[in-house]
Amino acid sequence: MTLRLAGFGSFHVGGRVHDVRGEPVRRINFTPTAALDHDPNGRFTVEQAYVQYFIPEQQREAPPLLLVHGGGLTGAMWETTPDGRPGWLHHFLDAGFATYVIDNVERGRSGFPVDETVWDGKPIARSDREAWSLFRFGRDADFEARIPLPGQRFPLAHYDALLASFVPRWTSTTQVQVAGLIAAMERIGxxxxxxxxxxxxxxxRAAMARPDLVAGFVSVEGTGFPPADAITPETVAGKPWLYLMGDYLDLTPLWQGLEVATRETVERLVAAGGSAEYLDLPExxxxxxxxxMMMDENSDEIARWLVRRLVTP
Amino acid sequence: MTLRLAGFGSFHVGGRVHDVRGEPVRRINFTPTAALDHDPNGRFTVEQAYVQYFIPEQQREAPPLLLVHGGGLTGAMWETTPDGRPGWLHHFLDAGFATYVIDNVERGRSGFPVDETVWDGKPIARSDREAWSLFRFGRDADFEARIPLPGQRFPLAHYDALLASFVPRWTSTTQVQVAGLIAAMERIGxxxxxxxxxxxxxxxRAAMARPDLVAGFVSVEGTGFPPADAITPETVAGKPWLYLMGDYLDLTPLWQGLEVATRETVERLVAAGGSAEYLDLPExxxxxxxxxMMMDENSDEIARWLVRRLVTP
Incomplete structure (x- = not known):
């Protein structure tokens, strides 16, 4: 897919200075020809977020998109599918959207503090088995035999490429990730x-905190929602809220609960004057x-359909 | 700077499967609406490397470039300078080079193992003070007063943007980073x-291990070198080896030693039939x-000069 860009680059936003004191200096051989006394004390930037941006030559008259990856992943998830096809990023650019891709705080090129006192706990990782049922490729009981759900569209022949894109996540950092996202929104507009x-x-959370910086919201099976009491005409009215949900939502209690929460959220958004829709992909x-779904075998078709939803109010 | 790309995307290469066993399952509230029993056991991919690629529409008849960042940084360092100008990546694309940008194993979007037994030791970070003299912006003694070296070209008004791009590094992972780079070279050619x-x-190290996959080598103040006994006609002859070195190399014993090692390496490469040059930037x-130097105020001029060196044998 050809890309013609008027601009491309990246920046870091947000974060704060963190001081480290009282640690011993130690000698480190960085390479056989570069040994240094490394002083772990001093000032470090922590909780910043990395944003890569792409501005099409033929830009649409529309607000930019800011793509926010999920847990255990990075902004790379939007670029290329595990089977090597162009990711949703390409479709958004092809449609003329200025598109910004964030690596949430702690993830990917945003980095993380080496001082373990900055965040509670240690990071966790997602195993091949956990992803199997969580992402609804198949039932947990069918993982060993690799029997997928009938008709599921993830390109399982390339499952290893998905697993290679997994990165660690902390479980105590949502608030600093919200702050990083808001810093990105302040920079982008x-x-x-x-x-x-x-x-x-x-x-x-970012959308409720800074509704002035949100022109629209697309939840691609988002697993968190605005609290009921935060949904007011001031925070949600007069803009689109699209909630995309895929197939097999009865597979686990987690997904059953998320479907209910998604439908309830859409109802609350509509009641408060938001232009909200629950979009059942099978329907x-x-x-x-x-x-x-942005990596499924029919991700191109889903992307084109989503773009049509975005450009046709 | 306008970019016209015939291709853009990313992939992960290399790595291996790592098994974790015997850890307790624990309940985690990923979001207020998504609580899960998380099993930290299972199979995980570790030591993979992330590569982002850009293929110009008007591609030059020349081997692709593979950009390898330094310690404590990621591939983001090639994209945009701290003061917001296009990075060297843009210049290479503008000159028609297919360009691949790696996040070395452990860094950025490559991720790292959460199992601390996989790599020795803990990661370290670089403070604002350590970078100040190590990168030759100023003398360590002048850090508090922020008195730069006379005539130095780094855009110090944007020092914070550089610091925000720093990420942790392990000090025990060079060999797995070499393996990741070789996996990228095998994929790219x-x-x-x-x-x-x-x-x-x-x-x-990658170039000595797989000389068949190296069409040329540009060291931008590289701090490691091929061992003397690895430099043979078989590994180095008939291709360019450019060693770029900046100013103020007498500032610290580290840089004095690196200048000597660089000059000795160039001599050895020439003796073995390599087309090697020590390129003193002030000269x-x-x-x-x-x-x-890829972020200095005159980084555009240095990039254009480097491109001319690359395309004029």
Whole structure:
């Protein structure tokens, strides 16, 4: 897919200075020819967020998109599918959207503090088995035999490529990730948030805190929602809220609960004057959609359909 | 700077499966609406490397470039300068080079293992003070007063933007980073390695291990070198080896030693039939060049000069 860009680059936003004191200096051989006394004390930037941006030559008259990845992943998830096809990022650019891709605080090129006192707890990782049922490729009981759900569309022949893109996550950092996202929104200006999975929690909190910087909201199976009492005409009216949900939502109690929470949120948004819709992908012609719908075999079709929803009010 | 790309995307390469066993399952509230029993046991991919690629529409008949960042940084260092100008990546694309940017194993979007037994030791970070003299912006004694070296070209008004791009590094992972880089070279095919700082150590080792996949080598103040006994006609003859070195190399014993090692390496490469040059930036019209010459105020001019060196054999 050809890309013609008027601008491309990156920046870091947010964060704060963190002082470290009282640690011993130690000698480190960085390379055989570069040994240094390393002083672990001093001032460090922590809790910043990395944003990579792409501005199409033929830019649409529309708010920019800001893509917010989910837990255990980075902004790389939007670029290329595990089977090597162009990711949703390409479709958004092809449609003329200035598109910003964040690595949430702690993730990917945002980095993390080496001082373990900055955040509570240690990071965790997602195993091949945990992802299997969580992402609704198959039942947990069918993992060993790799029997997928009938009709599911994730390209399982390339499951290893998905697993290689997993990175660690802390479980205590949502608030600093919200702050990082808000710093990105302040830099970019009013934009449409496109939030996947845990990114839906981060994005919802940012959207409630700074409704002035949110032109629209796309939840791609977001797993977090604005609290009921935060949904007011002031925070949600007069802009689109699209909640995309895939297939097999009865697979686990987690997904059953998320479907209920998503439908309730859409009702609350509509009641408060938001232009909100629950978009059931199977009903819209995409049966077999998994939690990783931006990587499913029909991700191109889903992207084109989503773009049409975004550009046709 | 306009970019017209025939291709853009990313992939992960290398790595291995790592099994974790015997850890207790624990309940985690990922979001207020998504609580899960998280099993930390299972199979995880570790030591993979992330590569982002850009293929110009008007591609030059030349080997692709593979940009290898230095310690404590990620591939983001090539994209945009701290003062917001286009980074060297743009210049390479503008000159028609297919360009691949790696996040070395452990860094950025490559991720790291949460199991602390996989790598020795804990990661370290670079303070604002350590970078100040290490990157030759100023003398350590002048850090508090922020008195730079006379004539140095780093945009110090944007020092904070550089600090925000720092990420942790382990000090025990060079060999797995070499393996990750070789996996990238195997995927890309013969290419010219452009290696900054610690990337020079990683790149040198990869180049000696797989000379068949190296079409050329650019050391941008690389801090590691091929061992003398690895430099043979088989590993180095018939291809360019450019060693860029900036100003103020007498500032510290580290840089004094690196200048000597660089000059000795160039002599050995020439003796073995390599087309090797020590390129003293002040001599070539760029006085004041720091260790971060790809971010210096005259980084555009240095990039254009480097591109001319690359395309004029």
């Amino acid at each position: 009013p934009c449409t948030l496109v939030c996947h999975s845990h990114g839906g929690d981060i994005g919802s 819209h012609g995409f049966p077999g959609s998994t939690h990783m | 013969p290419c010219t390695l452009v290696c900054h700082s610690h990337g020079g150590d990683i790149g040198s 070539h019209g760029f006085p004041g060049s720091t260790h971060m």
